[in-house]
Amino acid sequence: MRSVIFIVLGACTLLALPHGLSFSQQEILVFLTINLLLVSSYRLLTLTGEWSLAHVVIMGVGAYASALYSKELGVWVPVSILLGGATAALLAVLLSFPLFRMKGFYFLIGSFAAGEIIRQLWKRFRDPFGGPKGIKGIEPMPDFSIGIYDFDFFEPVSYYYLSGVVVAVCLWLLWRIERSPVGLTFHAVHWQDKLAEASGVNLRAYRTLAFAIASGFAGIGGGLMAHYVGTINPNSFDVDLMVYVLTWAIVGGTGTFYGPILGCVVLTVLNEIVLRELGFEQMRPLIYGLIMILSILFLPKGLESIVQHLVTRRSEKGVKDRRAAE
């Protein structure tokens, strides 16, 4: 019963949230929502122990695919976003053949190379991908009305509601996947790979599955972004954004489902709202870099460890539960 009240209260807060903000802050809110999906899907991949540097480019694959399906083939936008996600997942399966011959550091660099190759292909081939200038005039989400509220998707508030619902559904799916036997197998692939293999788990297949699922959700995120912004180009998905995703995940901590979400929200609010409003425009990357260094030095387990600390202090029961779970 209490959890229902919490959910209702949380939903109301999220619904009311954009109305007190300025236009540019509302836009940041839309991107923050999409980035939550990006970073959470990234965590699913890290469950199997692999850290990819191609995740943002794969999100871009979803964005390019969705933009092209709707523009060239006239696919209805919501369907093309889903197809974009499917394309990203399919590409991940293809990429898994070369990439999963490597592990650890080599996978990190190999995925980086694969991502850069895709990005250079977008740059080089003007015909479908538009070259360095990218794709312009992407079909917007069609407006519709649900009686009490008219959705006009040029307005950030409307798009925030739409992407909020989509992202919430995707996060719920990711959560269910992690809690399912498949998700537990992902953990086993990371922490007990020899044992898992001896028990008949096909490591390669599960790594590929995690990669494909994570890429599919990232692709949906890319589609959401493309149809909001209206233009995409190879530089929208460069290594800078990947660095941010990596930072959100590591500063937040990847031990729990909420860790990367926490990292993304805290750092985005800090970076976009606090530092921008205080007028540190030029110094923002400096302060951001400093925060990264300080948090890795003094909070190596991420922000989630603070939350866990607070929770354990509040209830002895929590400790027992967690010990039992561990």
Next chain:
Amino acid sequence: MLELLAQTGLNAVYAASYISLIAVGLVLIFGVMGVINFAHGELYMAGAYTVVLMYTDFQVPFFLAVAMGLIFVGCLGLAMERALFRPLRDNPLGGLVASIGFLMILQAVAAMGFGVRMEHIAPVTQAVIEFSDRVRLPVARLYVIIAAVVLLTALWLFLKKTRFGWALRAAAQDPEAAALQGISIKQTARIAMFIGAGLAGIAGALTAPLVSVNPHMGHSVIITAFIVIIVGGVGSLEGAVVASVAYAIIHTFVTTFYDGVIADIVGLSLMLLVLIVKPTGLFGSADRA
């Protein structure tokens, strides 16, 4: 045609020189510290800005400014070792994140101090060695080639012939066993960081008059360096040099005969191919992952 080939060959030698300076430093740091230094491209940038500041603004003679670049960036490396990599030794992703943070700080400092526009430095020397009408080598590029040959030979002699060099290689192979033999791990880490960073700094300082200096110039350099150290085998200095030469030749020729983007794709594809066929690189051994 022959002249075009000769000119492209000269360009490749120049590219190989500064790439190998940067890649060897990166490999040295990885070998001894076990950290991939993402900020290595920004150390190169810091070397270039030292020359901008000293040579252009304070009228210091060019070679003195280059030496200052080497020492300044070497000290930056020492600071990174002390403040970041030493406390994070046991955290595999820690060094990566910390060096990304340091990269952002260096970029921001450069942008605040010098602005984001490109700096063009007055050429140090206009002299050109003309082999024929269309085969020419600017002397400024020759400096880079000479510096690379001299410094890399010196480094090789230092590592193979001196006691410090032996200690350094021992610490890279097995830190614990080296420490048991009385080798100071902190000392070797400091030497490796100073040399590794200094090499990037001198590469930046010497190429400053030849390229457009801007706060983001390290970006493409670090990607090239990654390709080179992967192809050469992570942790292998000889491999890094060989791979630098191979990469420079392929990249320069493809750029001349097709275009730069295709050359980047070819380079990255080669690296992916090497990773697939022999994940430890051409000269790498399997013990360091």
